[in-house]
Amino acid sequence: xxxxxxxxxxxxxxxxxxxxxxxxxxxKALNYSREMNLKLGQAVIGLGLATEADICVALxxxxxxxxxxxxxxxxxxxxxxxxxxxNVARSKxxxxxxxxxxxxxxxxxxxxxxxxxxxxxxxxxxxDRLDPAxxxxxIAPETEIIRYESQLYRNTENIAKYANQLSSEVTxxxxxxxxxxxxxxxxxxxxxxxxxRSVFEDAVKLSASDIHIEPDEKVLRIRQRIDGNLxxxxxxxxxxxxxxxxRIKLMAGLDISEKRLPQDGRFPIVxxxxxxxxxxxxxxxxxxxxxxxRILNQSNGLLSLDSTGMPEDMxxxxxxxxxxxxxxxxxxxxxxxxxxxxxxxxLNELNQPQxxxxxxxxxxxxxxxxxxxxxxxxxxxxxxASVLRSTLRQDPDIILVGEMRDQETSEIGLRGSxxxxxxxxxxxxxxxxxxxxxxxxMGAPGYLVAGALRAVLAQRLVRRVCPKCGGTCDPDPSQLxxxxxxxxxxxxELKQQKFYAGNGGNGCQYCNFTGYKGxxxxxxxxxxxxxxxxxxxxxxxxxxxxxxxxxxxxxPLAMMAYKYAIQGITSIEEVMRVAExxx
Numbered sequence: 001x002x003x004x005x006x007x008x009x010x011x012x013x014x015x016x017x018x019x020x021x022x023x024x025x026x027x028k029a030l031n032y033s034r035e036m037n038l039k040l041g042q043a044v045i046g047l048g049l050a051t052e053a054d055i056c057v058a059l060x061x062x063x064x065x066x067x068x069x070x071x072x073x074x075x076x077x078x079x080x081x082x083x084x085x086x087n088v089a090r091s092k093x094x095x096x097x098x099x100x101x102x103x104x105x106x107x108x109x110x111x112x113x114x115x116x117x118x119x120x121x122x123x124x125x126x127x128d129r130l131d132p133a134x135x136x137x138x139i140a141p142e143t144e145i146i147r148y149e150s151q152l153y154r155n156t157e158n159i160a161k162y163a164n165q166l167s168s169e170v171t172x173x174x175x176x177x178x179x180x181x182x183x184x185x186x187x188x189x190x191x192x193x194x195x196x197r198s199v200f201e202d203a204v205k206l207s208a209s210d211i212h213i214e215p216d217e218k219v220l221r222i223r224q225r226i227d228g229n230l231x232x233x234x235x236x237x238x239x240x241x242x243x244x245x246x247r248i249k250l251m252a253g254l255d256i257s258e259k260r261l262p263q264d265g266r267f268p269i270v271x272x273x274x275x276x277x278x279x280x281x282x283x284x285x286x287x288x289x290x291x292x293x294r295i296l297n298q299s300n301g302l303l304s305l306d307s308t309g310m311p312e313d314m315x316x317x318x319x320x321x322x323x324x325x326x327x328x329x330x331x332x333x334x335x336x337x338x339x340x341x342x343x344x345x346x347l348n349e350l351n352q353p354q355x356x357x358x359x360x361x362x363x364x365x366x367x368x369x370x371x372x373x374x375x376x377x378x379x380x381x382x383x384x385a386s387v388l389r390s391t392l393r394q395d396p397d398i399i400l401v402g403e404m405r406d407q408e409t410s411e412i413g414l415r416g417s418x419x420x421x422x423x424x425x426x427x428x429x430x431x432x433x434x435x436x437x438x439x440x441x442m443g444a445p446g447y448l449v450a451g452a453l454r455a456v457l458a459q460r461l462v463r464r465v466c467p468k469c470g471g472t473c474d475p476d477p478s479q480l481x482x483x484x485x486x487x488x489x490x491x492x493e494l495k496q497q498k499f500y501a502g503n504g505g506n507g508c509q510y511c512n513f514t515g516y517k518g519x520x521x522x523x524x525x526x527x528x529x530x531x532x533x534x535x536x537x538x539x540x541x542x543x544x545x546x547x548x549x550x551x552x553x554x555x556p557l558a559m560m561a562y563k564y565a566i567q568g569i570t571s572i573e574e575v576m577r578v579a580e581x582x583x
Contacts, residue, residue, distance in 0.1 A: 052141035072468030115142035215288035327454035407443035432526035450536035466502035466511035537575035
């Protein structure tokens with residue numbers, strides 16, 4: 001047990017004695033804490049009288065305890081974190097982070113971060129829980145502890161636990177029933193629900209965009225796409241795959257008896273208080289159905305164009321095109337490059353009571369007020385072309401077509417943009433310049449493309465260097481040679497630039513040891529001028545590409561990524577990933 005004499009120490013006295021606040025400030029904070037039902041430390045921070053770091057340092061000095069104000073600078077052992085149950089750690093604002101053994105005595109010591117070192121009952125409880133190990137308490141800001149608990153208390157153990165429970169409950173007869181799609185017993189059903197809940201909680205916690213559930217010959221893989229890259233958890237319970245598939249297909253309203261053909265569906269759920277819309281795609285494979293679930297966080301709301309990360313001068317030129325009364329604007333890039341986010345941001349800006357907007361989408365990802373949204377259903381003949389033909393008879397001002405997929409859709413869209421409508425759409429091409437050539441490859445005449453197309457925005461998402469562990473790095477000569485070749489930048493200039501990486505590529509706890517945290521968009525905008533249009537009318541693709549590349553305001557994707565790299569926003573590896581496309 002801790003010294004009873006220390007129990008009389010109060011945080012207010014510590015802050016006053018340290019000169020951080022005055023007696024008058026203390027009185028204000030006490031009144032505020034009573035009024036708002038806050039702890040005194042929270043009241044002091046809320047009133048702006050001190051920062052969390054100030055309070056931690058003052059307490060550390062008074063109690064002769066170590067203080068960590070930036071947890072990204074320490075190596076946290078994820079296995080040690082689990083020594084304190086998550087519910088205890090979160091409620092008590094503590095987190096075990098390191099474990100060591102004294103070579104001479106063999107005594108084990110566990111380092112525990114604590115937000116309130118004056119909470120002696122919590123300290124006694126942690127000491128009892130970790131007995132017989134010695135416990136060293138270190139003071140850390142409460143917000144830092146909360147943030148790292150959210151990252152480090154992942155649900156991987158719960159996922160494995162529920163998978164084992166489900167595996168033991170799915171007997172051979174149960175497996176047959178599941179395989180036939182008639183249902184599962186109550187125990188198995190509960191285990192599936194618990195397993196999927198843990199999977200979704202983990203994905204939302206890590207801001208994953210997709211969940212992949214992939215049965216293999218002997219294992220089941222659950223993978224999550226985080227910042228564009230997949231992370232994997234392998235379960236030795238492949239027998240549970242049919243039960244998981246059944247539950248997800250039921251939730252998505254799919255045909256549970258059909259396992260030979262791909263299916264698509266969606267369902268809404270609430271995870272950790274957040275409303276999530278889940279798009280489901282199933283695909284039959286050699287070892288069962290592979291499922292991919294796209295996570296759309298409806299709680300975040302729609303992004304505005306200002307928050308896409310587009311440079312100010314480019315955004316200004318893009319907005320000019322958006323507010324034209326007619327013409328076609330294309331947004332291009334591969335799947336997962338942020339095209340839909342950009343288009344919805346544009347629609348959000350154009351959505352006014354005096355404007356009629358109709359969309360044809362597959363699928364409808366976000367529901368927008370005042371906008372007529374049509375879900376494509378090819379099974380009943382409701383494809384893009386048929387919806388687009390009907391849309392033109394609905395007196396629209398603005399039309400969004402989810403994708404230009406074929407000649408008929410592209411021609412109807414192009415002709416619609418020449419008859420007083422603004423048409424927005426997407427196209428799967430590598431860059432802005434090749435988009436016009438792709439339309440012509442699909443059969444659209446050059447004169448029609450020239451008369452209708454006004455602008456093409458190409459985009460990609462590149463990973464941000466972790467702000468906690470990022471620093472300068474020395475690129476390999478091969479990387480510099482690649483950039484010289486791909487971007488045409490002289491080697492002398494490249495050697496003078498500083499490039500950045502997360503902790504030498506090793507990362508930290510904040511970025512889950514990847515060296516990256518979050519993503520940012522890189523863009524290229526091509527606005528067609530008279531010279532480009534003339535080249536298209538002549539079907540002179542080579543001249544069009546030459547004129548476009550040399551136009552005054554055109555900047556390729558890779559060049560924008562390069563500028564982000566020398567600003568410390570992204571890494572040279574991410575630049576090379578984009579530059580490879582434009583090489």
